[in-house]
Amino acid sequence: MSNKEKHKKEEQEKAQQETAQQPADDQLEQLKKEKDDLFLQLQRVSADYSNFQKRVPRQIEERVAYEKEQVIKALLPVLDNFEHAVEKGKTAETPQALLDGVKIVYEQMLSILKQFGVEQITALGENFDPSMHQAIMQRTDTDKKDNIILEDFSKGYKLNGRVVRPSRVAVNKAAAAQTEAKEAAKPSPDGQADDSIDETVDTQ
Incomplete structure (x- = not known):
C-alpha cells in the first residue's frame, strides 16, 4: 500500500470516529444544559422559600x-x-x-x-356537663332532678364552639341526700333506728 493510500485510509477512519463521537457530544451538551436549568430552578425555589419564611411571621x-x-x-x-x-x-x-x-x-x-364568635354557655336548669361546667358547690333540692345545675355563679363562654371559660355552678345532689337519709333511718343492730347523731347534737 502506497503512502497516499495509507494516508487516505487514515483520513477515512478519523472521519468515521468523528462521526461516531458527534452524537455522544451532543447528548453530553444536552445533559449539561438540563443540569444548568435544574440548578437555576433550584436556586429560584430556594429563594422563594427563604422569602416565604420571612414573610409568613x-x-x-x-x-x-x-x-x-x-x-x-x-x-x-x-x-x-x-x-x-x-x-x-x-x-x-x-x-x-x-x-x-x-x-x-x-x-x-x-x-x-x-x-x-363568642357565646354564653347555658347552665342554669341544665344537666351538669364537666366539659362546659365547673362545679364549685353541691346543694340538695329534692324537688329537682339529680345533677341539675341550681345556680350559675359566673357565666361560661365559648369561642367558635370551643370552651374558653367554663360556667362556675352549684349542682344538685338530691339522690345522694336521699341515700344518706335512708341510711340514717335504717335500724341499728338492736332493732332501733340509729339516732346517735341527733342525741349528740341534743346533749351539746
Whole structure:
C-alpha cells in the first residue's frame, strides 16, 4: 500500500470516529444544559422559600394586630355607653333608670362578642356537663332532678364552639341526700333506728 493510500485510509477512519463521537457530544451538551436549568430552578425555589419564611411571621403579626384593632374598635362604643350610664346614674331619679341603662350596655356587649364568635354557655336548669361546667358547690333540692345545675355563679363562654371559660355552678345532689337519709333511718343492730347523731347534737 502506497503512502497516499495509507494516508487516505487514515483520513477515512478519523472521519468515521468523528462521526461516531458527534452524537455522544451532543447528548453530553444536552445533559449539561438540563443540569444548568435544574440548578437555576433550584436556586429560584430556594429563594422563594427563604422569602416565604420571612414573610409568613410578618403576615401573622400584622393579622393579629389587625384583629386586635377590630376588637378594640368594636368595644369602644360599649365603653362610651358605660360612661353615659355612669353620668346619667348621678342624676337618675330611680335606681330602675340606672339599671335599665346598664342592661342596654350589657346587651350591646353580648351582641359584639357574638360578632366575634363568642357565646354564653347555658347552665342554669341544665344537666351538669364537666366539659362546659365547673362545679364549685353541691346543694340538695329534692324537688329537682339529680345533677341539675341550681345556680350559675359566673357565666361560661365559648369561642367558635370551643370552651374558653367554663360556667362556675352549684349542682344538685338530691339522690345522694336521699341515700344518706335512708341510711340514717335504717335500724341499728338492736332493732332501733340509729339516732346517735341527733342525741349528740341534743346533749351539746
